[in-house]
Amino acid sequence: MQRPATSDGDRRTLLRRVICLGAAMLFWVGVLGARLYEIQVALTDDYRAQAAQQQKGFIEIAPRRGEILDSGLSPLAVSVPVDSLFAHPDQVEDAARSAQALAPLLQLPAEQLEARLASGKSFVYLARRIPPQTAEEVLKLGLEGIYSHPETRRFYPNRELASHILGFVGTDGAGLSGLEYYYQDELKGQKARVGIRVDARRRSYFQEQVTERTRGNTLVLNVDKGLQFIAQQVLRETIQSHTARSGTAVLMDPKTGAVLAMASYPEFDPNRYQDYDPERYRNRAIRIIYEPGSTFKIFSLAAVLNQQLVSLDEDINCKVGSVRLASKVYKEAGYHDYGILKFNQVVAKSSNVGTIRLVLRLGEEGLSNYMRRLGFGEKTGIDLPGEEAGLLRPTNQWSRLSIGALSIGQEIGVTALQIVAAVSAVANGGYRVRPQMVRQILDPRGETLWQTQPQHRRVLSSRTAQLMREALTEVVESGTGHSAALNGYSSAGKTGTAQMIVDGVYSKTLHVPSYVGFAPVDDPALAAVVVIHEPRGEYYAAKVAAPAFRQIMERALMHLEVPRDLPLRPRKKRQASALATSAELHNPPGISESGQRQQAEEDVEGVRGEGSGQDGRHVVVLERSSDQQVPDFSGMSLRQVLDWSNRMGIHLQAEGSGMAVRQKPVPGSGVYDGMALKVHFSRQAQGRKSDVKRSSAPAVAEPGGGRH
Numbered sequence: 081m082q083r084p085a086t087s088d089g090d091r092r093t094l095l096r097r098v099i100c101l102g103a104a105m106l107f108w109v110g111v112l113g114a115r116l117y118e119i120q121v122a123l124t125d126d127y128r129a130q131a132a133q134q135q136k137g138f139i140e141i142a143p144r145r146g147e148i149l150d151s152g153l154s155p156l157a158v159s160v161p162v163d164s165l166f167a168h169p170d171q172v173e174d175a176a177r178s179a180q181a182l183a184p185l186l187q188l189p190a191e192q193l194e195a196r197l198a199s200g201k202s203f204v205y206l207a208r209r210i211p212p213q214t215a216e217e218v219l220k221l222g223l224e225g226i227y228s229h230p231e232t233r234r235f236y237p238n239r240e241l242a243s244h245i246l247g248f249v250g251t252d253g254a255g256l257s258g259l260e261y262y263y264q265d266e267l268k269g270q271k272a273r274v275g276i277r278v279d280a281r282r283r284s285y286f287q288e289q290v291t292e293r294t295r296g297n298t299l300v301l302n303v304d305k306g307l308q309f310i311a312q313q314v315l316r317e318t319i320q321s322h323t324a325r326s327g328t329a330v331l332m333d334p335k336t337g338a339v340l341a342m343a344s345y346p347e348f349d350p351n352r353y354q355d356y357d358p359e360r361y362r363n364r365a366i367r368i369i370y371e372p373g374s375t376f377k378i379f380s381l382a383a384v385l386n387q388q389l390v391s392l393d394e395d396i397n398c399k400v401g402s403v404r405l406a407s408k409v410y411k412e413a414g415y416h417d418y419g420i421l422k423f424n425q426v427v428a429k430s431s432n433v434g435t436i437r438l439v440l441r442l443g444e445e446g447l448s449n450y451m452r453r454l455g456f457g458e459k460t461g462i463d464l465p466g467e468e469a470g471l472l473r474p475t476n477q478w479s480r481l482s483i484g485a486l487s488i489g490q491e492i493g494v495t496a497l498q499i500v501a502a503v504s505a506v507a508n509g510g511y512r513v514r515p516q517m518v519r520q521i522l523d524p525r526g527e528t529l530w531q532t533q534p535q536h537r538r539v540l541s542s543r544t545a546q547l548m549r550e551a552l553t554e555v556v557e558s559g560t561g562h563s564a565a566l567n568g569y570s571s572a573g574k575t576g577t578a579q580m581i582v583d584g585v586y587s588k589t590l591h592v593p594s595y596v597g598f599a600p601v602d603d604p605a606l607a608a609v610v611v612i613h614e615p616r617g618e619y620y621a622a623k624v625a626a627p628a629f630r631q632i633m634e635r636a637l638m639h640l641e642v643p644r645d646l647p648l649r650p651r652k653k654r655q656a657s658a659l660a661t662s663a664e665l666h667n668p669p670g671i672s673e674s675g676q677r678q679q680a681e682e683d684v685e686g687v688r689g690e691g692s693g694q695d696g697r698h699v700v701v702l703e704r705s706s707d708q709q710v711p712d713f714s715g716m717s718l719r720q721v722l723d724w725s726n727r728m729g730i731h732l733q734a735e736g737s738g739m740a741v742r743q744k745p746v747p748g749s750g751v752y753d754g755m756a757l758k759v760h761f762s763r764q765a766q767g768r769k770s771d772v773k774r775s776s777a778p779a780v781a782e783p784g785g786g787r788h
């Protein structure tokens with residue numbers, strides 16, 4: 081069969097089709113090539129950036145918070161390593177099964193964990209700041225989408241010690257109170273980021289190496305750990321023995337303003353701050369305002385003396401009824417009638433009539449000016465948060481009775497810190513000093529970034545300060561402050577027992593006894609104040625606050641190895657608190673906290689350089705127990721300390737001779753097998769029996785009426 085001949089027209093048609101198809105293919109290849117060029121060459125950087133962004137992730141890691149150290153560089157607040165668990169929910173294959181596996185390890189409800197794992201979010205925390213061992217157990221489960229990263233947790237090794245000063249840190253690592261809050265920017269450091277790579281299902285396949293995080297700076301305080309323990313222990317025992325509601329005690333260097341101890345009660349443990357009523361967090365030394373009562377006479381009379389409005393040998397009429405303001409006739413507390421007194425007697429007897437009579441010479445503006453010069457009615461400027469300024473009305477708001485009330489410590493509100501800062505001006509020769517908690521700030525390498533400089537401003541003449549020191553010494557030697565007299569040291573101070581205001585009137589049952597003073601008189605090393613709120617039963621300052629001041633100051637001066645300026649005198653039947661320290665403080669980690677105080681009483685016939693449990697001067701019953709606490713050996717001889725250590729089976733490392741002044745571990749630490757006891761002795765703290773010439777006199781109660 082013959083094929084039909086192809087016409088020229090058909091060939092041309094076919095050729096055109098082939099050419100069109102080829103042209104189309106060439107065009108498509110050109111377009112594709114151009115697009116590939118654009119992607120691979122022209123836009124390569126943009127696409128690489130987009131890919132990296134899709135694959136890239138990061139985890140923020142908190143920095144290691146700076147430490148807080150006491151003046152001897154002992155740690156008060158540190159950061160310990162912990163781990164935090166997190167999850168990428170979109171990587172979790174079975175949220176219910178994973179939650180069931182995690183619940184017993186994390187001690188969290190399985191339903192709560194399942195809700196987080198099934199949330200669909202890109203990132204969720206499962207548990208923050210858990211022990212590394214727990215995190216390791218979780219990771220061993222091999223659950224998809226569950227990871228961990230290192231963090232730190234704030235730890236306070238001394239528990240309640242200085243808790244109101246230190247404050248505490250929240251879950252997010254930010255300070256919430258105390259120095260932790262005030263110095264947050266210095267302590268926090270800088271956060272670090274850890275980069276990760278994820279695939280399309282958001283599964284991590286690479287993690288960058290963790291770079292070194294920026295540590296926070298370190299705070300070195302003026303606070304002495306030993307003095308803080310003494311102040312807290314005595315304050316606690318005083319409040320508990322008098323069934324009081326609360327109280328505070330402050331120890332300060334009157335020459336520099338360095339705060340060496342600041343105690344508040346009730347206490348709390350900042351490691352478990354969530355377990356306490358927030359009312360316990362209040363630092364009562366700076367946040368509680370009270371009427372000072374007769375302790376304020378120090379400053380109103382110093383103002384009169386500074387203006388040279390009275391002479392020391394002047395006869396001052398203190399007869400009842402001789403001072404009248406408006407319709408009020410002023411009387412003495414306890415209905416005394418002192419008659420004619422000299423200036424120092426007005427101070428020693430705490431005469432209301434004599435004080436008001438003298439302050440009237442100063443006038444309202446004069447009294448107001450001196451009160452503000454001495455720091456009342458304004459904040460001291462201490463580096464702690466929440467300080468109150470107190471209450472001091474301007475003179476245009478005073479009544480006709482105000483000058484009389486203010487003279488004797490009424491119609492004014494002060495803080496304990498304001499009182500001890502003001503009395504420091506008398507102790508140091510007339511200078512107002514700014515109280516300071518932090519001595520130094522160190523960078524992570526230990527280099528000093530900042531160091532405090534004492535701030536002084538003259539508010540009294542040196543003559544006035546000297547005369548007031550002499551007058552306040554008489555308060556201790558023959559006046560209302562006799563129960564605050566120190567053994568071996570001269571001291572000066574003033575009692576005050578103020579009535580509390582309830583519903584606008586002075587209560588007849590609620591009082592605030594207080595005592596403020598300093599020692600030794602000629603060269604004061606310490607100034608201190610003790611304020612007790614609402615004691616039950618005995619409420620006079622001479623019975624409550626003054627003895628507490630004496631206990632704190634004696635032990636503090638011995639701890640600082642301040643040379644004695646008076647001979648020791650014998651004491652009878654005194655409670656041996658040195659052998660009965662509280663078990664609530666200073667237990668190191670791992671030591672049982674359930675130890676109970678051992679009670680002991682010593683009957684001292686005479687003060688000697690040495691003694692033992694066999695001669696009747698120290699009767700102590702101590703049983704070997706894991707709950708036993710290390711006592712305070714301050715003032716004890718080498719033989720007495722050795723007797724205790726031998727009975728407890730503890731190795732003693734003794735340094736020096738004389739009486740004990742320092743020890744390690746600190747009082748209240750737990751006793752455990754193999755521990756070493758190091759005690760430093762000093763002859764400066766030792767008295768000789770031949771030096772004992774004065775016998776201790778009974779405490780002098782203040783006149784009735786709750787005013788002195």
